[in-house]
Amino acid sequence: MRAEVAIDAVTSAATGAGVSAHDATIVRIGENGVVLLPSAGVLARVVPARGSNSRREIEVATWLTAQQVPVVHPARPEPIIVGQYVVSLWEYLPDSRPADLVTLAECLRRLHKVAIPTNLLPHLSPFDKFEDHLAMGAGLDISDSAFLRQLRDQLSAQWATAEFTLGEAVLHGDAHMENLLVTTGDRTAFVDLEAVCIGPPEWDLTLTALYYECGWFSAKEYIDFAQAYGFDVRRSPSWPVLRLIRMLRMTLWLAQSADNDPQRRRQLRHRIDTLRDETAPAGWTGY
Structure with missing residues (x-):
């Protein structure tokens, strides 16, 4: 947009x-x-x-x-x-700031304990709108689109048989620090609620673990997060597929805003190249 x-x-x-x-x-x-x-x-x-x-x-x-x-x-x-x-x-919330990782973990644990409602929330669909996002992506050539579709198909098959340890819960769907705000009066508030759904809690824990792999958090910050929540998603049998799905989604997200932004286009190219050679997320920067 x-x-x-x-x-x-x-x-x-x-x-x-x-x-x-x-x-x-x-x-x-x-x-x-x-x-x-x-x-x-x-x-x-x-x-x-x-x-x-x-x-x-x-x-x-x-x-x-x-x-x-x-x-x-x-x-x-x-x-x-x-x-x-x-x-x-x-x-x-003018006096707010992104939550720290421990606060995020505590609020996610609280959210995941809520009783699942009937007829309000959809179930998690990791590849929802994939084709729309691919079509709108800037800087993607035919070979890029073919590769990303192939990766989507591979991950979709793996997702269908993935094993999750934590059962099902109400999820935020896009859980990261900037989607949980903390005010100077110590009020906390989840924002960007359009992805709230029902699914495995591991989904909400994956972004923080992946951001740690990108080098955006220190080892101590990530360990504190995992300990505060009570589970390290990297130890889950579903971690490999969760990790790759999130990287695919992050790449498509960047493609939505890469038009007329040389720095973003370079990073988009890097993400696709490292997904191809399986070195991702080395060298991934945040936006």
Whole structure:
């Protein structure tokens, strides 16, 4: 998604909802967009209308709040459709920072203990929207797409027979430090709830373990995380397939925002090359 598209969609949605958007500022751009409206104290999420889960995301936030799980609160009870996009408005926590890994582990453990609801959440689908993401990826040639499809097919077969130690639970779905905020008043809040689903808790633990392998965390930070949660996903029999699926998804995510960004395009090429020669995630940088 391009930054100007996200700004235009949010400005239109906010204006229609009576929310000031004159100072709209991009926070993050990828497949989706996150835009801050400082004067209104609102954070807006922009997603393509096709396959949007924005309405369910708002319902999930309300349900998790009732389950005493710390989450961000919607600023408007309904999403707003703007052309080909859907905009949802959320409270902005101006004094917040990403949680440390121990806090993330503790909050994930709390989330994973919630009773699984009926008729609210989908089951985890690791390859959901794969073809859409591949088609939208910048800097991918025919051979890249063929390789990534082949890797997807290989991993899909392995996923079907993977063994999980921790059973099933309610998952965040995209659990990393920046999706759990901590305020100066010690409030914690999960954000980006569109991927909340039912599945093996190992899925929520994999990103932190993979980021450690990328060199983004120290050994002590990762050990503290695993100890705080009470399980090291790298010891799971499913770790090899979880690890590769996450790297595939991270590569496709980067492809969504690599257009007109030489540094991101170089990193995208590096990720594909290292997936090919099986040296990934050596040299992977974060965005």
